[in-house]
Amino acid sequence: MKTQTVIIGGGPSGLLLSQLLHTRGIDSIVLERKTKDYVLGRIRAGVLERGLVSLLREAGVADRLDKEGMPHDGTLISYNDTAFRVDFAKLTNSHVVVYGQTEVTRDLYAAREKAGGQIEFNVEDVVIHDAESDAPYVTYRVGDDARRIDCDFVAGCDGFHGVSRQTIPADKRQEFEKIYPFGWLGILSKTPPVDHELIYANSPRGFALCSMRNENLSRYYVQCPLTDKPEDWSDEAFWAELKRRIPSEYADKLVTGPSIEKSIAPLRSFVTEPMRWGRLFLCGDAAHIVPPTGAKGLNTAASDVHYLYNALRDFYENNSQAGIDAYSEKALARVWKAERFSWWFSSLMHRYPDQTEFDQKMQVAELEFLRASPAAQQAMAENYVGLPY
Numbered sequence: 001m002k003t004q005t006v007i008i009g010g011g012p013s014g015l016l017l018s019q020l021l022h023t024r025g026i027d028s029i030v031l032e033r034k035t036k037d038y039v040l041g042r043i044r045a046g047v048l049e050r051g052l053v054s055l056l057r058e059a060g061v062a063d064r065l066d067k068e069g070m071p072h073d074g075t076l077i078s079y080n081d082t083a084f085r086v087d088f089a090k091l092t093n094s095h096v097v098v099y100g101q102t103e104v105t106r107d108l109y110a111a112r113e114k115a116g117g118q119i120e121f122n123v124e125d126v127v128i129h130d131a132e133s134d135a136p137y138v139t140y141r142v143g144d145d146a147r148r149i150d151c152d153f154v155a156g157c158d159g160f161h162g163v164s165r166q167t168i169p170a171d172k173r174q175e176f177e178k179i180y181p182f183g184w185l186g187i188l189s190k191t192p193p194v195d196h197e198l199i200y201a202n203s204p205r206g207f208a209l210c211s212m213r214n215e216n217l218s219r220y221y222v223q224c225p226l227t228d229k230p231e232d233w234s235d236e237a238f239w240a241e242l243k244r245r246i247p248s249e250y251a252d253k254l255v256t257g258p259s260i261e262k263s264i265a266p267l268r269s270f271v272t273e274p275m276r277w278g279r280l281f282l283c284g285d286a287a288h289i290v291p292p293t294g295a296k297g298l299n300t301a302a303s304d305v306h307y308l309y310n311a312l313r314d315f316y317e318n319n320s321q322a323g324i325d326a327y328s329e330k331a332l333a334r335v336w337k338a339e340r341f342s343w344w345f346s347s348l349m350h351r352y353p354d355q356t357e358f359d360q361k362m363q364v365a366e367l368e369f370l371r372a373s374p375a376a377q378q379a380m381a382e383n384y385v386g387l388p389y
């Protein structure tokens with residue numbers, strides 16, 4: 001087989017890149033290790049920046065998003081049983097849209113299928129060959145059938161545990177990592193959200209987040225030890241803990257119900273440099289991870305896709321290498337800013353096992369500064385709604 005770009009990974013990065021390239025007549029084949037149902041069963045991000053919304057529109061997959069997505073003009077931040085609001089609309093003239101990653105991915109699959117896009121599921125043993133040459137190729141297996149695709153470029157959109165990053169020789173890449181000493185226990189429940197906006201809560205018992213997917217589907221998280229397992233937490237225990245961590249005004253009106261999903265995610269900051277090796281380009285979680293405080297994971301994956309899509313367009317439409325040569329540097333400049341914001345917001349909102357009373361005083365002082373200072377709120381809002389591409 002032959003195509004212009006082989007895209008490894010059928011998550012949001014890979015599908016969005018494939019659909020955008022298709023709008024410009026650039027062919028790709030997507031290789032996904034799992035099944036479509038498995039990919040759609042993963043409950044992940046829920047907050048989309050304006051840049052991602054524009055990209056989805058450009059890709060022609062925003063009809064449902066434009067109808068069902070919930071624009072959010074601000075967010076609540078709570079500590080010491082009080083909450084204050086950061087007004088994105090007033091401070092940045094912008095907003096974010098609440099629409100689940102699952103729905104984004106569903107819309108992208110629908111669009112790829114409608115356009116006859118080639119997606120191979122259940123692929124195993126993916127190997128990228130000759131990425132440093134002008135004629136790379138990818139081999140893989142589906143069941144007993146060994147296959148090969150020749151291509152111009154390979155996009156590594158295969159997440160943190162994929163093969164693409166590992167294909168870059170160890171002496172050609174540098175990795176930067178911070179592991180946080182806690183995780184997030186998340187549940188999804190068919191209950192109305194406790195507020196029409198998100199609540200990020202700093203409490204003496206640890207962080208909590210009240211989020212949502214729609215008017216009758218809530219997503220809540222509590223910080224938990226990394227040693228906890230989802231089965232250790234009954235729904236009752238989860239709701240009781242959440243109520244202790246959010247201001248009583250909200251705890252009193254929280255509507256509880258059975259969870260329909262419960263999982264624990266560890267928190268990590270990670271960046272690999274560079275994001276390009278020859279004709280292999282890394283995109284999204286394959287190149288970087290942020291802790292979810294601030295909802296930057298999916299949005300940062302989208303900015304990589306934007307840069308790579310434009311670089312490939314430049315190559316095919318203008319016969320120019322410039323975009324390709326600048327890809328890694330441009331993508332990383334924005335990635336590091338998202339890393340900084342996610343690290344800062346995580347540090348501000350969580351209880352750390354080794355935190356001293358001094359450290360806690362610093363958190364409260366910073367929260368009080370954020371509450372009182374329009375300049376601090378503006379910096380927070382600018383990052384939250386998304387820095388420009």
Ligand code: RFL
Nearest residue numbers: 009011012013033044045158159162284285295296297298
């Ligand atoms: P994905 O979504 O991980 O998709 C990668 C795809 O590649 C496939 N794959 C392979 N395919 C072929 N061959 C191989 N060798 C392969 N290895 C892997 C995988 O099956 C998968 O389908 O990466 P992508 O597309 O870059 O998208 C990134 C986002 O998914 C990610 O940044 C966010 O979901 C991060 N994240 C969250 N971000 C937020 O903004 N808010 C959140 O609330 C939030 N929650 C989360 C998250 C990530 C989580 N993970 C990764 C553990 C919760 C979790 C549990």
Ligand code: PHB
Nearest residue numbers: 046211219292293294295
């Ligand atoms: C979510 O709704 O899953 C969500 C929202 C905001 C975050 C993280 C996760 O910062």
